[in-house]
Every structure is written in C-alpha cells, then in structure tokens.
Amino acid sequence: MKVLCFWYATEDEINYIKKAMPPGTEVVAPKGDYLSRFDCAYSDVKHLVVDADAIIALSVPQGALELAKKLKVFSWMHSGVDDLRQMGVLSLFRERGVKLANIRGANAVAVAEQAMMFVLALAKKTLFKHQALQERNKPFPLYADEYRSAMLHGRTMGIIGLGNIGSRVAKHAKGFDMHVLGVRRNKGKPVENVDSVHGLDELHSVLAKCDYVVLATPNTTETYQFFGAAEIAAMKRGSFLVNVSRGNLTQEKPLYEALKSGHLRGFAADVWWSYGFGSAFPAGSGSRLKVHMLPNVIGSDDQAANADDVLERNIEWGTQNLAEFAAGKPLTREVNLDLGY
Structure with a gap:
C-alpha cells in the first residue's frame, strides 16, 4: 500500500x-x-x-x-x-x-475555546476598553449603555448545531451559569449540558429567547446561507451572534444592517464569506460590505484551530x-x- x-x-x-x-x-x-x-x-x-x-x-x-x-x-x-x-x-x-x-x-477543543473567547470579548467590550486604556481615555459616564459590559451569568445561549464543537461550547457556557438551548436536526436526542434540544422548525422561537447565539453547524446544501433576515429579526434586540462554523451560513447584508441599526449588539466570527465562484475572501479584502470593519465586530479570520x-x-x-x-x-x-x- x-x-x-x-x-x-x-x-x-x-x-x-x-x-x-x-x-x-x-x-x-x-x-x-x-x-x-x-x-x-x-x-x-x-x-x-x-x-x-x-x-x-x-x-x-x-x-x-x-x-x-x-x-x-x-x-x-x-x-x-x-x-x-x-x-x-x-x-x-x-x-x-x-x-x-x-x-x-479534532479541532473541537480549540474552536470551542475560541467561541467562548468571542462571547466574552463581545460581552465585556474587550477591544474597545483596551483601546480606551491605550489612549488613556476612560469611558464616561460610568454605566452608560455604550460602555457597560454584558453578563453571561443567568443569560441564555442558543447553540445551532450540537456536534463536537457545539456540545463543548455548551459545557463551557454551563461554567458561566448560563441557560443553554440547542437546535439540531435530531431533536429527540438529549445532549449533556443543554437544557433543551429543539428541531430546525423551532429555530425562530429559540432565537427569540437567546442573549447569545453560536453557530456551530456544518455547511451543507441545507445550511448554506440559512441564517438570513428572518432569523436575525427573530433574535432579541441587543443580542450577540457568534459564528465558528462556516462563513456562508450567514447572509451578509441583513447581518450588516442589524449591526448598524443596533438590533444586534455584536458579532464575532472565525469564518468569513465566499461568493460562489471558488475563491474565499478573507476579512479585509473581500467582504462586500466590510462587516469586519464595524466597531461591534471582532474576528480571527480562520485562526481558531491555529493552536x-x-x-x-x-x-x-x-x-x-x-x-x-x-x-x-x-x-x-x-x-x-x-x-x-
């Protein structure tokens, strides 16, 4: 052989x-x-x-x-x-x-840790507050909406896709005393650390309950660009979206508009979009709407598994x-x- x-x-x-x-x-x-x-x-x-x-x-x-x-x-x-x-x-x-x-x-541990890093970095405004420190520009007034961090404790996380990565994200979320909802194809199969498992037909009702949503489902013909305007509209105003699966799960335009309007408080991703002709566009050169340039967005450009x-x-x-x-x-x-x- x-x-x-x-x-x-x-x-x-x-x-x-x-x-x-x-x-x-x-x-x-x-x-x-x-x-x-x-x-x-x-x-x-x-x-x-x-x-x-x-x-x-x-x-x-x-x-x-x-x-x-x-x-x-x-x-x-x-x-x-x-x-x-x-x-x-x-x-x-x-x-x-x-x-x-x-x-x-094989990379589930590293990617799940990256997902939780994103959740924390968005919630705690890590990059914004670090930059303010560098500039010696302390955010004021204290507790103003634009400066106040979000909490994980007691909040609800929705995980779309409960495979190796999604199930490990659920375990981490439980470490922060979060309520965890899961969405998967086989909703009859319970998952450890997930409070309730739902089918894809219940996606919108789950999104409406979540403060944080993590996309961890594979990119297939069924999931290609499945997360669009209707799904974003179903999310709580002021909630956060994290994508550690594939860029093309999400539709870029409604995501951009929701981040600009404040409907979504923040977005983080390790993955970005490709546009159907075989060339992947990295952040910084290809995203048509420059989502990665928005102040409430952070990303790592396919580096989660570089660990x-x-x-x-x-x-x-x-x-x-x-x-x-x-x-x-x-x-x-x-x-x-x-x-x-």
Whole structure:
C-alpha cells in the first residue's frame, strides 16, 4: 500500500504514519520549495499520485486527484468538506468508489475555546476598553449603555448545531451559569449540558429567547446561507451572534444592517464569506460590505484551530482513518459523499 501526503511532511511525520500502518506500507511526501509546507504544488506531486492507494491531505493541488486512478481512500485533515465539494472531488470519488474520511472533532477543543473567547470579548467590550486604556481615555459616564459590559451569568445561549464543537461550547457556557438551548436536526436526542434540544422548525422561537447565539453547524446544501433576515429579526434586540462554523451560513447584508441599526449588539466570527465562484475572501479584502470593519465586530479570520496540540491531533486522527481502512475496519469518520458530512 502506498500512502501519499499532500503536504511537505517532515521525516518525523512520515515515520509516524508509517509506524501506524501495516508492515510494508510506503509513505511518501512531496519535496520542493514552498511558501507554506501545508500546501503542495501540482508539479511536486504529479509523479507520486499516479500509483497512490491512499492520500492524507491538508490541501489539494488542482488537477492532482484526476491522476490518482488507483486511489481507494482519502483522509481529509479538516472537518468540513465544502472545499472538496466546490472542486468536484466528492463527485469524482462517487464515480471511482473512493472512500472519504475527515477528522471531525479534532479541532473541537480549540474552536470551542475560541467561541467562548468571542462571547466574552463581545460581552465585556474587550477591544474597545483596551483601546480606551491605550489612549488613556476612560469611558464616561460610568454605566452608560455604550460602555457597560454584558453578563453571561443567568443569560441564555442558543447553540445551532450540537456536534463536537457545539456540545463543548455548551459545557463551557454551563461554567458561566448560563441557560443553554440547542437546535439540531435530531431533536429527540438529549445532549449533556443543554437544557433543551429543539428541531430546525423551532429555530425562530429559540432565537427569540437567546442573549447569545453560536453557530456551530456544518455547511451543507441545507445550511448554506440559512441564517438570513428572518432569523436575525427573530433574535432579541441587543443580542450577540457568534459564528465558528462556516462563513456562508450567514447572509451578509441583513447581518450588516442589524449591526448598524443596533438590533444586534455584536458579532464575532472565525469564518468569513465566499461568493460562489471558488475563491474565499478573507476579512479585509473581500467582504462586500466590510462587516469586519464595524466597531461591534471582532474576528480571527480562520485562526481558531491555529493552536497548541491541533496539528498533532490532525495527523493522529488522519492516520487513524488510513489504519482503519488498511485493517478492513469501518471508517469511524467516513463522510457521506451525498450528504457532504
């Protein structure tokens, strides 16, 4: 069996994967000059991919998978597969019978911590008060609406999506004595630390009760831009919205208008928008309405998973996918190619 790494893997990383696989497994990685070692150039993998049985990847060079005629399993070291869908990879795998597995949950700890950082930073006006300190401009008068922090204690948080990230956010919220409401497809399944679980048909009634709303649902054909004007209007006036899932869950224009009008007190996101033609627009250059420039918005531009322990866990779980396949076991984290998760 030949395993190909779609990044400029170190010798230690290659040896880690090889040790986890059956004896005789060949593990290879591209070599060449690079700006980021976690991407790889088509020219550096085209000669390696033609006879690869398995690929473990952090990115996909355009055109490379078309050459992988022997490919049987692809281990994607991310949770979401929307990038693969946009590249036509899911349909290619369906045609060729390739199994796809991801590492959903590998970055859940880091992303859930980021979500709570956002909740606290918005509530406590962290950036505003830090800037006031730097300028030696103490907010006055005391307790004025525009200067007063919000509280978490006794408030209600709504979490849309109760997977690995959402359920961990709920656990953190309980540490702040919050009331937690959850929305998920399967509302009949209880979730620890969630006071009540609701279906998507109850979304608006849940939003009306929440002081904080966290989006943690995967980006699928069902959830693409599902959070729009009606959902924002259903939220409490003065509530906060946090998105740590995918930028395209939310519709940008009604969000911008709600933040400008004060209907929403604040918005935070680790994710931003892409506009349907394959190019992701980072904050600062692509958001059409410059949501990230509003004074009641904070963001981290896809940096939540850039944290201690995450890379090591990504490789560990990505390798587990390949080891399960090689042993003939069901893939614990197999992606349904039709559903996209």
